[in-house]
Amino acid sequence: MLRNIVSNELFIVLLAISLLIVAMAKLTAPKRFYDFILVLGNNKYLKIYSRDQKFFDRFDALLFGNLIIAISVFCFIIYRIVHETDKIPINDMFKVAIGIGIFILVKVLVERLIGSLFEIDKLTDQYLFQKITFKNYLGVLLLPINALLLFTLEPTLRAVYCIIILLLIINVIGLISSFKTHQNVIKHNLFYFILYLCALEIAPYIILYKVLVTK
Structure with missing residues (x-):
C-alpha cells in the first residue's frame, strides 16, 4: 500500500498535469480550443466540430484526461x-480517478451500442459529442476552481455546495442545448426519450450514489 502524503503536494502535481494536458489540447488545435472555450454561449463549436468527429479524437481525449483529474481532485x-x-x-486517489474514467467510458460505450442497435448511430454520435463537450468544459472550469480552493480560498462545505450547483447548472444547459438540437426527433419519439432518460441519464447516477453510500 502506498503511503499517505500531505494532500497539497499531490494536488500540486495533479494540477500541473491538468494544466499541461489543457495546454497540449490548445497546441493541438488552437482555433478549436478557442471555439470550445466559448461553447457555453455559442453553438458554433457544436455545429462545426460535430461533423468531423471520430471514434477517437485526440483533442477530446486530452480534455477527457483533464476532466478525470479535475473531478478526482475536487472529490x-x-x-x-x-x-x-x-x-x-x-x-x-488513483482508484477514484480510474473509477470515474471507467464509469464515463462504459456509459458512453453503452449509449453507442444502443444507438447502433436502433440504427440511429448518427443521432447518437451527435448527442454524445455535445454531452462530452460540456463535460470536458466542466473539467477545464474545475482547473482554476480547484486551484482557488487549494491555495487561495478557505474551502468550506457551503462554498463546495455553491460550486456543485454551478457545475450542475452548466451540465443542465448542455443537456437542454442537446435536446433543443434534436427536439423534432424527441417529439416524435417521446416515450423512447423518457425511457432513455430513466435508463441512461438517471439510473446510472442513482446506482453510483447507492454504491458510494453503502460503502
Whole structure:
C-alpha cells in the first residue's frame, strides 16, 4: 500500500498535469480550443466540430484526461473538508480517478451500442459529442476552481455546495442545448426519450450514489 502524503503536494502535481494536458489540447488545435472555450454561449463549436468527429479524437481525449483529474481532485478536496485531514492515500486517489474514467467510458460505450442497435448511430454520435463537450468544459472550469480552493480560498462545505450547483447548472444547459438540437426527433419519439432518460441519464447516477453510500 502506498503511503499517505500531505494532500497539497499531490494536488500540486495533479494540477500541473491538468494544466499541461489543457495546454497540449490548445497546441493541438488552437482555433478549436478557442471555439470550445466559448461553447457555453455559442453553438458554433457544436455545429462545426460535430461533423468531423471520430471514434477517437485526440483533442477530446486530452480534455477527457483533464476532466478525470479535475473531478478526482475536487472529490478529495471535499473529502479533506468533511474529514478535516491534510493527508490522503495515493492509492485511493488513483482508484477514484480510474473509477470515474471507467464509469464515463462504459456509459458512453453503452449509449453507442444502443444507438447502433436502433440504427440511429448518427443521432447518437451527435448527442454524445455535445454531452462530452460540456463535460470536458466542466473539467477545464474545475482547473482554476480547484486551484482557488487549494491555495487561495478557505474551502468550506457551503462554498463546495455553491460550486456543485454551478457545475450542475452548466451540465443542465448542455443537456437542454442537446435536446433543443434534436427536439423534432424527441417529439416524435417521446416515450423512447423518457425511457432513455430513466435508463441512461438517471439510473446510472442513482446506482453510483447507492454504491458510494453503502460503502
